[in-house]
Amino acid sequence: MSERKLVVASIIGALGISSAAVAGDSPFGYIYTTDTHPKGKWELEQWVTQRYRQSTGDYTAWQYRTELEYGVTDALQTSLYLNYNSVNAFHNKPDGTTGPGAFVPDAVDPDARYKRTFFESVSNEWIWRVLSPYKDPLGLALYIEPSYGSQKRELEGKIILQKNFLDDQLVTAVNLTAALEREKFHGEWEKESEAELTAGVAYQFAPRWHAGLEYRHHRGYAGYGFGDSKREYSANFFGPSVHYADRRWWVTASFQMQLRNARGYTDEAREDIIGGRFYGEHHERQEFRVRVGIPF
Amino acid sequence: MNRWPALVAAPFAVVAPAAYGTVYLSVEQAQHAIFPGAGFTASPLSLNAEQRNAIQQRADVKVQSQELKAWKVSDGGWFFVDQVLGKHELITYAVGINANGSVRGIEILEYLEAYGYQIRDAAWRNQFAGKAATDRLKLDQDIRNISGATLSCRHVTDGVKRLLATYEIALRQR
Numbered sequence: 001m002s003e004r005k006l007v008v009a010s011i012i013g014a015l016g017i018s019s020a021a022v023a024g025d026s027p028f029g030y031i032y033t034t035d036t037h038p039k040g041k042w043e044l045e046q047w048v049t050q051r052y053r054q055s056t057g058d059y060t061a062w063q064y065r066t067e068l069e070y071g072v073t074d075a076l077q078t079s080l081y082l083n084y085n086s087v088n089a090f091h092n093k094p095d096g097t098t099g100p101g102a103f104v105p106d107a108v109d110p111d112a113r114y115k116r117t118f119f120e121s122v123s124n125e126w127i128w129r130v131l132s133p134y135k136d137p138l139g140l141a142l143y144i145e146p147s148y149g150s151q152k153r154e155l156e157g158k159i160i161l162q163k164n165f166l167d168d169q170l171v172t173a174v175n176l177t178a179a180l181e182r183e184k185f186h187g188e189w190e191k192e193s194e195a196e197l198t199a200g201v202a203y204q205f206a207p208r209w210h211a212g213l214e215y216r217h218h219r220g221y222a223g224y225g226f227g228d229s230k231r232e233y234s235a236n237f238f239g240p241s242v243h244y245a246d247r248r249w250w251v252t253a254s255f256q257m258q259l260r261n262a263r264g265y266t267d268e269a270r271e272d273i274i275g276g277r278f279y280g281e282h283h284e285r286q287e288f289r290v291r292v293g294i295p296f
Numbered sequence: 297m298n299r300w301p302a303l304v305a306a307p308f309a310v311v312a313p314a315a316y317g318t319v320y321l322s323v324e325q326a327q328h329a330i331f332p333g334a335g336f337t338a339s340p341l342s343l344n345a346e347q348r349n350a351i352q353q354r355a356d357v358k359v360q361s362q363e364l365k366a367w368k369v370s371d372g373g374w375f376f377v378d379q380v381l382g383k384h385e386l387i388t389y390a391v392g393i394n395a396n397g398s399v400r401g402i403e404i405l406e407y408l409e410a411y412g413y414q415i416r417d418a419a420w421r422n423q424f425a426g427k428a429a430t431d432r433l434k435l436d437q438d439i440r441n442i443s444g445a446t447l448s449c450r451h452v453t454d455g456v457k458r459l460l461a462t463y464e465i466a467l468r469q470r
Contacts, residue, residue, distance in 0.1 A: 039444060075443075134435075134446045135435050135446060168381070168447065168451070169381070204381070207381065246385070247384075
């Protein structure tokens, strides 16, 4: 069986014997809601994110996350992730060379195409729902996720807020995210911090279907800490999402375009801003994400 | 050869969960479960704009459809079949209302989601018996929630509240 047929057969096979509708799915690709998986229930998810185009040349990165999710209690959910990536870059740097950064190592032939697929890290996510948007005036959940890999380690935390309207047909959510990272670059461990504000609205326009919009404001800092003196860059993303779920499975597709209002606070960061968009530190022109979940 | 696409899809091939989603009762079965031995006359209801606004205001719940499946019961009560939205699918349920405007009982006819089916439990449904349009009908107050089924509990509770208001505004005088 060819590789393509194996992929299709696996997905069809899984969907054909798959289970009932979900509790912890989100109508957004990038934003978490306060819904958690019921106690004792499992879910398998696959995330695929395509990060596409830098300022010049060819650049495509694929980020994959395979997630196993479990409801510890009705309000506490944990997940284990396997994170792996692939990159295909050619003359992607502003000076027209194939250059380091964004999964491309230092010792790369500046005139050659670089391709690589590699395992990055494992992550363990915990989400605790404090307030429910279905009973309380506002939904509130707390999130923490450590990640560990040979080249990258991270500790990420989120505050997740959700408010529904129109008998829960209109879902609005806001995430406040802070992350401390250590990434091996130029042979040395480099510390950096990231902060992100994401906000979205999704409307259930028919049973099983949501359509929405997502916005992301992303900031990067040198070292650990979020003070103005450490600030390096900020970038903004915006785009639509669509979500389908029935009793057997769910899928969310989300497209994000980087807006032309990035800001650089260091000389290095300013050099990576072309046409108003920031192309350093794993930032591309656009992203497309698909998440598929099957509960069991 | 790039094996990563196959590895991405492979985990899904080993997942073999059970199927959920069931029709539990027919309309006739629900009628006789709530009003045993009674006769039923189909009397579908079509709400006008004024009634719709009054119901929404009284129940503080949106009226999604102006058409309502209703039956007049031989003992003076009324029997309704209605739908509310669960997380992704519609929940079909029935409510019997006594001639004095209080709830006789509720039944879940069809539930298509995997989670939250505990709302079929008699102990949860029996909470509505005797409730009237003047009652609060609010989760964690006079209606006990089911952890892990909050959304279904909330929407069915809102549906019962709406139907009680519908009876008071559109049917009590008939």
